[in-house]
Amino acid sequence: MSSILLVAGILVCAVQAIRATRLLVAALWLAGTSGLLAILLYMLGAHEVAVVELSVGAGLVTVLFVFAIGIAGEEAMDAHGLLPTPLATGLAILPLLLLGWLILPVNSTGYLAGFTAGTADFSNVLWQQRGLDVLVQIVLIFAGVVAVLGLLAEVPAGAREDKVSPAEGVRVPSNKDLLSGTTILFAPEIRNQQAEIPGDHIAEPEQAVEEAHR
Amino acid sequence: MNLAPLNVALVGVLGLLGIGMYGLLMTRNLIKTVIVLQILVKAAVLALVMAGSAAGQIHLGQSLALTVIVADTIVAVVGLALAIQVRRRCGTLDVQALATLRR
Structure with a gap:
């Protein structure tokens, strides 16, 4: 009970x-x-x-x-999920029905009716028979610690200035920019290319400036 | 149906699996996704112990369950660290909003 x-x-x-x-x-x-x-x-x-x-x-x-x-x-989110509720419910119940269909015949035979303790000691099983598992656990713990240290590390201030947010990369050029020949950034990749070659302008603004002069 | 502890545990395994799968399909928050993964792993731990008990090798089931618990904890730690970084860089934890971001 x-x-x-x-x-x-x-x-x-x-x-x-x-x-x-x-x-x-x-x-x-x-x-x-x-x-x-x-x-x-x-x-x-x-x-x-x-x-x-x-x-x-x-x-x-x-x-x-x-x-x-x-x-x-905390972040407030909409109530609806990734999928419609009936579809998600069906997709969750269907594997359960299949699993229950596989397990319940075993259960009806009384195979799971009782349990008996094994003869081997737990420490013997853990350290002797499953020793490789313990090594894997140790490696997992070290890998997790290293991953968390890398993920939670603060980005240096100088490195952060060089990065372009998606919003900056899609700025629409104005007429003033085109007439003055100001370099316009259309995408972060283009900006990075320009940073390697100083003074080299991007093709689209130059063509626009030439057309404006004509 | 015999209501032995193992049979009740079998119902618990199926219930936790169903709840976890439903939550995985419906959750949009990254941290909530990690919570749902924890529920699914609890079903796996209970199933391992139950199977070990039924087969008369409870210590083997315990050993495997212990490995699963350690791996699950590492998954939770790395998942939460990833969620924190996503929140810092993108300003949201919504999976749907992250999927629609354009470079």
Whole structure:
């Protein structure tokens, strides 16, 4: 009975995490999902994973979400999603029906009715049999740290001035610019080419100036 | 249907997968997308532990679930860092607005 309540709570928390309009509230519902999932894992006999899920899923990841939301800020968005709601619902339910159709015959035979603890110790399985997995985890952690350091690094002020925003690259030239021979920037790529060859003008403004002189 | 913990967990796996897929199709916010990915991975973790329990190799299922949790955390960290950079450079977290940007 308690497992039914736990699964119901997990599903409710997951639905609320998706339905929440505020990102911070969604992150807290996700933390609730992780906490309830940790209890369910403990009931299933996976004690070590339950502890890791509780500490990492409900603790560390929630702190990361709060940190990221604090930096990026809340953003109001329209209610409608990427796809129409009936289409998204159908696309989500269809794989579930197929998966349930595959799994439920196994379930009816009683294969999943009970579980037994394996003979091997968890530490033996983790360090001896799945030692490569531990190495992969270590490499993943280092790669993640390096990636985050690279992504969150501040761009130097001098390097930022050289970059052209998309809005600057599509500025429409005025008649005054054409008559005075001012170089007009039509795209960031053209501007970069001009920066390599000083004094070289872009073809379109020159032709326009010549036509204006005629 | 026998309401053993494993059967209930099977319902939980299917429910979390459905909610996650629906959210992935409907979410436009980048940070919300990472949240939905977390829900999907929780379904995978529960499925691994459930399968390990059913097969009598709970420790093997736990070991694999532990690897998935570590990989999922790295994915969340890198995804959030990417979302922060997108917000800084483009001023929005809306996936649809990002897709319509022109250089």
